[in-house]
Amino acid sequence: MTTRRDFRFFDTLRVRWAEVDMQKIVFNGHYLMYFDTAVAGYWRAMALPYHETMALLQGDLYVRKATLEYHASAHYEDRLDVGLRCARIGNSSMQFMGAVFRGDELLVSGELVYVFADPATQTSQPVPAQLRAALDAFERGEPVLDVRTGTWDELGREAQALRAAVFVDEQKIPAELEWDAADANAVHAVAYNRFGMALGTGRLLEHSPGVAKIGRMAVRHDMRGAGIGAAILEALVTVARERGDGEVLLHAQRSAEGFYRRQGFAVRGEPFDEAGIEHITMARAVAPPVASAA
Known part of the structure; x- marks a missing residue:
């Protein structure tokens, strides 16, 4: 019998x-x-990112088979969890098993079989080794991100592209307000996936002695809600902790206030306008690093 324990991924609706x-x-x-x-x-x-990943692999996925088995019914306003796992990868196909749960009750189970194929001819192709490895690693619970910290010279190319896409193109912040001299002295973080794609960025500055400031947090619009922002934030907090800062603060857009609250930040002061967008100052205490045993 299929149970929730069979899945590490759930989509809630x-x-x-x-x-x-x-x-x-x-x-x-x-x-x-x-x-x-x-x-x-x-x-x-x-x-x-699905479309960019398929373009990189020079293929696409086509449904070969979809079957459902109904066990019980869902009703209006029910909260459902849809579990999904990659159960098998063949030469050119991959089998996904799924289940819809209401709490612990199994409502529907299903099987989806996809074929990796050339999008121009829709003829099957071997599943690329890089995709096979990414699926296997995810199902084993391995990390999907590599968050790197470093200087602008080391990470600036990817950080600049992400910030331009999010702040200048998406949020319409004037470019002259986005770029400043602080980038040269900041610690930057960029999150990469297993294919080397840069998905999110942020930076860390010294605000005052013992107090760090995180800013320029940006995640690709199609990757939001996947934990990327939290991973970047923790990487920057770790840098602050290791250099001896006791507190980290940031200026959060009001739309992101809930996200930062969940990461341990608390509101400080009153809202204010920055680059035409309402912000709020938020802060988080940073515990000192644990000393290693001699």
Whole structure:
């Protein structure tokens, strides 16, 4: 019997009004949409932007088989968890097993078989070794990110591209406000996935003696919600701790306040405007590094 323990990845959703049929239960066909949506979340959890990854691998995935088995019904407003795992990788195909749970109750189980193929001819191709390794590593619970810290000379190319995309292009912050002389002396962090793609960045400055300041936190729009921002934040906090800072503060956009609260930051003072966007100062105490035993 399939249980929640069979999965390390879950995509959570709430049943919407439009998904319920005249029998007042979720229409059977919508479960395929639930699984397909979970597949998108699975790629995000692996820190792999789907379209860019497929372009790099010079292929794409096509559904060869999709089967569902119904055990019980979901209703309007039910909160559902869709579990998904890569169960087997063949020469050119990969099998995903899925299950929809309401709490611990199994509602629907399913199987999705994808074939890796040339997108121009839709003829099957061997699953690339790099993709095979990424899927196997994810299912084993290995880290999906490599967060590197360093100087602007070392990481500036990727950090600049990410910040330009998020702050200048997406948020419409004037470019002259984004770039400053502080980059030259800051510690920068960039998160890379297993394919070497840069997904997020941030920087650490000395605000005052013993107090560090984190800023310029930016994550690709298609990778948000996958833990990348939290990983970058912790990498920068670790740098602050190791150099002896006792506190880290930042200016958070109000839309990101909840994220920083979950990372242990607390609001300090009143909201203010910065580059035309409402911000709030937030701070977090930093415990000193633990001394190693002699």
